[in-house]
Amino acid sequence: MPQADNGAGLSQSLERGLAILSAFTPERPALGISELARMLALTRSTTHRYVATLATLGYLQQDDSTRRYRLGPRVLDLGFSTLGSLELREIAAPHLRRLTDSTGHTSNLAIRDDTDVILIDRVRGRQGRYHHLEFSLHVGSRLPSYCSATGKALLAFMPRPELDRLLDRIDFVQRGPRTLTDRAALLAELENVRRTGVAVNDEELDSALRSIAAPVRSRSGEVVAAVNVAIPWSPVGMDELVSEYGPALRATARQIAAGVI
Amino acid sequence: MPQADNGAGLSQSLERGLAILSAFTPERPALGISELARMLALTRSTTHRYVATLATLGYLQQDDSTRRYRLGPRVLDLGFSTLGSLELREIAAPHLRRLTDSTGHTSNLAIRDDTDVILIDRVRGRQGRYHHLEFSLHVGSRLPSYCSATGKALLAFMPRPELDRLLDRIDFVQRGPRTLTDRAALLAELENVRRTGVAVNDEELDSALRSIAAPVRSRSGEVVAAVNVAIPWSPVGMDELVSEYGPALRATARQIAAGVI
DNA sequence: TACGGCGTTCTAATATTCGGAACATGCCAC
DNA sequence: GTGGCATGTTCCGAATATTAGAACGCCGTA
Numbered sequence: 019m020p021q022a023d024n025g026a027g028l029s030q031s032l033e034r035g036l037a038i039l040s041a042f043t044p045e046r047p048a049l050g051i052s053e054l055a056r057m058l059a060l061t062r063s064t065t066h067r068y069v070a071t072l073a074t075l076g077y078l079q080q081d082d083s084t085r086r087y088r089l090g091p092r093v094l095d096l097g098f099s100t101l102g103s104l105e106l107r108e109i110a111a112p113h114l115r116r117l118t119d120s121t122g123h124t125s126n127l128a129i130r131d132d133t134d135v136i137l138i139d140r141v142r143g144r145q146g147r148y149h150h151l152e153f154s155l156h157v158g159s160r161l162p163s164y165c166s167a168t169g170k171a172l173l174a175f176m177p178r179p180e181l182d183r184l185l186d187r188i189d190f191v192q193r194g195p196r197t198l199t200d201r202a203a204l205l206a207e208l209e210n211v212r213r214t215g216v217a218v219n220d221e222e223l224d225s226a227l228r229s230i231a232a233p234v235r236s237r238s239g240e241v242v243a244a245v246n247v248a249i250p251w252s253p254v255g256m257d258e259l260v261s262e263y264g265p266a267l268r269a270t271a272r273q274i275a276a277g278v279i
Numbered sequence: 280m281p282q283a284d285n286g287a288g289l290s291q292s293l294e295r296g297l298a299i300l301s302a303f304t305p306e307r308p309a310l311g312i313s314e315l316a317r318m319l320a321l322t323r324s325t326t327h328r329y330v331a332t333l334a335t336l337g338y339l340q341q342d343d344s345t346r347r348y349r350l351g352p353r354v355l356d357l358g359f360s361t362l363g364s365l366e367l368r369e370i371a372a373p374h375l376r377r378l379t380d381s382t383g384h385t386s387n388l389a390i391r392d393d394t395d396v397i398l399i400d401r402v403r404g405r406q407g408r409y410h411h412l413e414f415s416l417h418v419g420s421r422l423p424s425y426c427s428a429t430g431k432a433l434l435a436f437m438p439r440p441e442l443d444r445l446l447d448r449i450d451f452v453q454r455g456p457r458t459l460t461d462r463a464a465l466l467a468e469l470e471n472v473r474r475t476g477v478a479v480n481d482e483e484l485d486s487a488l489r490s491i492a493a494p495v496r497s498r499s500g501e502v503v504a505a506v507n508v509a510i511p512w513s514p515v516g517m518d519e520l521v522s523e524y525g526p527a528l529r530a531t532a533r534q535i536a537a538g539v540i
Numbered sequence: 541t542a543c544g545g546c547g548t549t550c551t552a553a554t555a556t557t558c559g560g561a562a563c564a565t566g567c568c569a570c
Numbered sequence: 571g572t573g574g575c576a577t578g579t580t581c582c583g584a585a586t587a588t589t590a591g592a593a594c595g596c597c598g599t600a
Contacts, residue, residue: 027549028332030587031292036336040356044363051578061559066579070395071289075297076392085578089361093394094399095301097358098419102305131337131352153500157418158359265548288580291556292588312547322590327548346547 034058035061035068039077039093048086093158097158104129106243108137109277110234114141114245117270121263123247127274128168133171133188134160135244143248147185151224152248164188164204164253165197167219167231171202173246174211177234181208194221216264217244218256232262236278245270295319295330298388300338300354309347334352358419365390367504368400370538371495375402378531380509382524385413388495388535389429393419394449396430396505404509412485413509425465426458427451428480428492433474433504434465442469455482477525479504479517487512491524493532497539506531 037058042048049057055065072078076092101107110127116140117125127139137159148158155161163169173181190199198204211217219229231246247263297318302310310318316326333339337353362368371388378386379402388400398420416422424430434442459465463476472478480490491508492507508524 026333027328027588029292029296029329031290032296032329032332035290035293035296036338040360042364043360047364048367052576062578063559063561063580064557067288067557070579071293074289077297089357089364091361091390093361094358094397094419095356096350096415097361097423099304099351100354100358101303101419103303103308103350107310127354136352136355157358158355158362158381160356185349212529243364247476288557293547313545323547324590324592325588328588331548341547 031068034060034064035072038065038068039089040071042087043088048081048084048200050084050086050268053086057102069227072134101138101157102195104138106234106274106278107224110243110245110274111139113270113277114139115275117141117245117247118143119268120266121247123249124269125244125245125247126155126168127245128161128166128172130163130172131160131168131274133163133184135163135166135172136160138243149224149250152227161188161223162188162193164190165193165219165222167217167229167246168217168244170204170208170217171231171233171246173209173243174217175241194224194227196221214260214264217258218260219246220256228256228259228279229252232264232267234271236279237275242278243274245274292329294311295321295325296333299326299329300331300350303350309342309345309349309417311345311407313345314347326472342479362418363398365399367495367535368540371504371506371535372400374531374534374538375400375506378402378527379404380505381527382508384511386531387416387429387507387509388504389422389427389433389492389507390504391433391503392421394424394445396424396427396433397421399504407452410485410488410511422484423449423452423454425451426480426483428478428490428507429505431465431469431478431480432492433502434495434509435478436502455485455488457482459483475521475525476529477519477521478507480507481517489517489520491521491528493525493528495539496534496536503539504535506535 020045034162035141038054041057042194043053051062051066054069055062056063069078071088073080076090078087079090080087107127114125114127122143124143125141126137128135128137137157140155140157161169176184185201190201192199198207215232216270217231219227221227228249228251229246230249231244233241234243234245245267249259249263249268292363297330299315302315303317312323312327312330316323323536329341329482334348337351340351341348344487359525363387375386375388383404385404386402386418387398389396389398398416398418401416401418426435434445437445446462446465451462459468464503474492478492480488482488489512490507491510492505495504495506497503506528508522508528510520
């Protein structure tokens with residue numbers, strides 16, 4: 019059966035094997051061969067061969083009783099060698115901690131991956147309030163950039179043509195009471211970010227969730243990351259919070275940038 | 280060129296592709312095609328095809344200036360969906376936090392992967408002392424089980440034949456001033472663990488590093504994880520520390536076990 | 541200018557992978 | 571019980587996806 023060409027000379031087996039690994043999520047932590055085969059439109063025998071390979075390498079584990087498979091510990095190694103490879107993270111760590119110590123609030127370091135941001139470091143503040151979403155965030159979490167402070171800080175300084183192509187791919191979904199749900203509103207907001215050097219998230223991702231972020235620049239001036247502090251809800255206006263936390267954030271971002279080789 | 284059979288019907292391409300991903304470490308975060316090809320004894324063209332596949336899928340990123348490759352953000356997703364899939368981690372989280380709050384010390388939840396333990400959750404205590412190794416540990420870290428408290432807690436209750444096979448694979452390296460450097464000493468120590476229900480690490484992994492751990496059992500009675508607290512060095516004797524922290528650890532382990540479905 | 545190394549592309553040959561068929565097992569309804 | 575259905579697993583011939591060599595363009599250095 020001649021198969022459609024994948025495009026350029028890509029490895030079908032590798033692609034399929036990784037698709038199998040990606041099929042496991044916290045919501046579906048255990049999957050059987052037939053289940054996987056249906057999901058990926060493969061035959062059971064082919065699926066079994068990939069799964070057997072992944073299992074012998076330690077990337078999957080078979081449950082003795084149900085005969086289904088789940089992710090194995092080897093997969094963790096992959097993820098954490100990624101984190102360890104990010105020198106930015108090491109440079110930023112002490113500055114993040116200082117930011118949290120001085121403000122009392124949770125701070126994060128985030129990078130952009132296409133239309134998302136990914137938290138690559140996180141220092142939890144005193145767990146005063148208990149915001150469900152905030153609490154569930156952890157290193158490795160993905161958030162849409164259009165409705166997060168770090169995301170806006172990362173988008174604001176992109177070259178315009180690249181930004182336009184990226185915005186085309188964004189699906190503006192209302193996630194909080196004040197989410198910016200169209201491109202024009204986001205663009206206007208990004209203009210504010212460029213003017214003030216600080217990005218805010220005022221209940222755009224979830225209600226009662228606010229945050230302020232600043233971009234981190236590399237030696238060459240490119241924005242490579244963003245730092246933020248999450249601010250528990252209070253009746254204080256956003257402008258006031260920006261005056262209160264903005265300087266510390268900009269300072270932290272500057273200090274991190276100074277350490278980047 | 281007929282190639283040696285890998286064993287059973289395993290997927291060569293998948294195996295090689297994953298070997299490429301594994302070749303990236305925090306020490307060697309960026310690798311070129313030729314470099315990878317030499318490491319894995321492959322031709323450059325074959326290596327390139329795998330790398331191109333991994334790059335288009337987002338698992339690798341190419342550095343524009345050096346043309347070398349580094350791990351991409353997609354790899355993080357894999358690792359963290361593993362963590363998210365561990366329901367044990369979610370169950371244990373609040374109990375770990377309580378343990379750290381009440382003792383003031385860093386606590387960990389660990390599972391075993393063959394001869395290693397892997398930290399799957401970690402709550403940092405007040406950073407009073409600054410122990411270099413302790414500080415560098417994080418979720419995802421691997422430690423040898425023979426010289427860690429969690430490791431001994433996890434080994435102690437293994438069925439004897441399985442334990443014997445595992446011990447054969449252990450290389451007893453002196454890592455701290457009191458490392459148990461032979462099998463007999465470790466076996467004797469595991470007997471203590473079974474008797475007291477608590478495992479200790481008294482400068483066996485590194486100097487000035489002590490820790491106490493307790494095993495966590497599943498519904499069926501099997502030991503599936505271990506909790507520990509790291510204890511900053513003090514002139515107090517280990518026995519005294521066990522009396523001080525042992526009950527809280529056993530209680531925490533019991534509470535976690537009670538939550539396991 | 542010649543050289544060696546690099547990442548990359550192309551291609552013919554074939555080893556590796558594919559998928560249908562068949563087996564053993566466990567589960568459920570009847 | 572018993573038949574049916576779904577599962578994980580194994581086998582094997584067919585052929586596709588993969589392989590490795592050669593060649594390209596590029597970049598440094600000698």
